[in-house]
Amino acid sequence: MANVTFLAIGLVMAGAASLIGMYTMLIGEIDDSLKTSQKALSSTPFTSGGLQQLCTMAGMLQTNDGNKVVAQAFDQDLFLVLDPQGRISTVCEGNVANLGQERRSLAAAMPDPRSLAASGDAATVHSDGNYYRVMVSRLGDGTMVVKGMRLNGVRRAVGHLFIVEVIDSVVLLGLLAMGSLTAARRRLQPLEDMVETASAISEGDLSRRIATASHGSSEVEQLSAALNAMLQQIETALTSSERATAQLRQFLADASHELRTPLASVRGYLQLYEKGMLDPDEKDRALTRVSAEALRMSRLVDELLALARLEDRPALAPRPVDLTQLVRDGVADLAMQQPQRPIALILPGCVEVLGDEAQLRQILGNLLSNVRVHTPADSPVTVEVVRRDEDVLLRITDSGPGLSPQDAARAFDRFFRADPDRARDTGGAGLGMSIVQAAVDAHHGSVRLDTAPGTGLTVHVTLPSARPAELVVESEAVPGR
Structure with a gap:
């Protein structure tokens, strides 16, 4: 609407300027x-007598058919003679037919002709509904000659121009109003989409986004992009919050379940012991079971504390640690526990990573413990360290049963066990891989699994490097004992 108003004001001003300019130009001409x-007339030493003779001569020049051609040409404009007192004179009166009444009306309507003659200016006179532009000059004997031109044609032309400009302005304003309304609706459509999207989100549809409008302004597109980014962050935050809440509930349930079984066993054996219902041999077995269950609970609590500390993102004081030496130590421990297992080592020279030695040992120990527990004792395993441009890759490959895609996706979840039936025998609570992931994240690294049922399991651990790669590469096999 503001555009239409401004254009209307501009058209009015332009139209007024054009009308005034045209009228002024025509009047000037x-x-x-x-x-x-009049200058030619005043510069000639005419008197009223000479003017009379000139008019008489003009009246005598006629064609054979009676048309006064010369007279009409002589009197094509208004020509009026006034005496020195300003009254109409009889000089030339009657020589041009049908103009006597018009001359008399013009003479009666004229302002003071003597002042006009003195000033030499032209004036506009209104007489009997007609408009004239007149100028007065004085002859040598005081007689005044009025020369006039009709302005009706000029006024009609200006009036027609005014009508044309009004029509054009109305049409132009109408088109502009329609175009502005259409353009405004197109440009405001993204804002309507934003309102609709906000309503949908308030009703629970968090995945709703604002569609990108190709016809919107750049500011609206930027606003849409910013709102979409904000909505994505909000959805991610809410989803993460819901996932964290679900994980917390699952964690409490799993932790309660893991602690309930050993506590029930301990409580049962103690009750039997207090009531004297156990034989001496059974007492020793009961104390052994109580000690084992207490150790299991202690190990579970230690793992939970370690996982909690790692997830709090502790500030590490990283220092160069020889990863190859840690691998040799871990493999030696595995070979001591399972002498019959073939173990292959692929190690470069000294490869140092930036990290905490205790946590790195825990990562390696948990991964090798999974190999020991979840694969046959005589199946081979390969441990490899690869030095790359920016990081170091620790790769452990076993020949066990592998994991299904569903189990592999949950391998890093707390208390997840792919083979829960063996948990009682091994004492595992399903926190080993969760601790590995948390420790690797604390070192700004990454860990992923490569597995399939029947093809074994390969764990890829990436850690930040401490110095450039060595060129010497060792390949060795650890013999069984």
């Missing part, structure tokens, strides 16, 4: 013509 003719 008429005034110049009157001044030229």
Whole structure:
């Protein structure tokens, strides 16, 4: 609406300027013509008598058919003679037919002709509904000659121009109003989409996003992009919060379940012991079971504390640690526990990583413990360290049963066990891989699994490097004992 208003004001001003300019220009042309003719007349030593003779001569020049051609040409404009007192004179009166009444009306309507003659200016006179532009010059004997031109044609032309400009302005304003309304609706459509999207989100549809409008302004597109980014962050935050809440509930349930079984066993054996219902041999077995269950609970609590500390993102004081030496130590422990297992080592020279030695040992120990527990004792395992441009890759490959895609996706979840039936025998609570992932994240590394049922399991651990790669590569096999 503001655009239409401004355009209307501009059109009014432009139209007024054009009308005034056209009228002024036409009047100026008429005034110049009157001044030229009156100047020629005033510069000639005419008197009223000489003017009478000139009019008589003009009346005598006629064609054979009676048309006064010369007279009509002589009197094509208004020509009026006034005496020195300003009254209409009989000089030339009657020589041009049908103009006597018009001359008399013009003479009666004229302002003071003597002041006009003295000033030499032209004036506009209104007489009997007609408009004239007149100029007065004085002859040598005081007689005044009035030369006039009709302005009705000029006024009609200006009036027609005014009508044309009004029509054009109305049409132009109408088109502009329609175009502005259409453009405004198109440009405001993204804002309507934003309102609709906000309503949908308030009703629970968190995945709703604002569609990108190709016809919107750049500011609206930027606003849409910013809102979409904000909505994505909000959805991610809410999803993460819901996932964390679900994980917390699952964690409490799993932790309660893991602690309930050993506590029930301990409580049962103690009750039997207190009531004297156990034989001496059974007492020793009961104390052994109580000690084992207490050790299991202690190990579970230690793992939970370690996982909690790692997830709090502790500030590490990283220092160069020889990863190859840690691998040799871990493999030696595995070979001591399972002498019959073939173990292959692929190690470069000294490869140092930035990290905490205790946590790195825990990562390696948990991974090798999974190999020991979840694969046959005589199946081979390969441990490899690869030095790359920016990091170091620790790769452990076993020949066990592998994991299904569903189990592999949950391998890093707390208390997850792919083979829960063996948990009682091994004492595992399903926190080993969770601790590995948390420790690797604390070192700004990454860990992933490569597995399939029947093809074994490969764990890829990436850690930040401490110095450039060595060129010497060792390949060795650890013999069984």
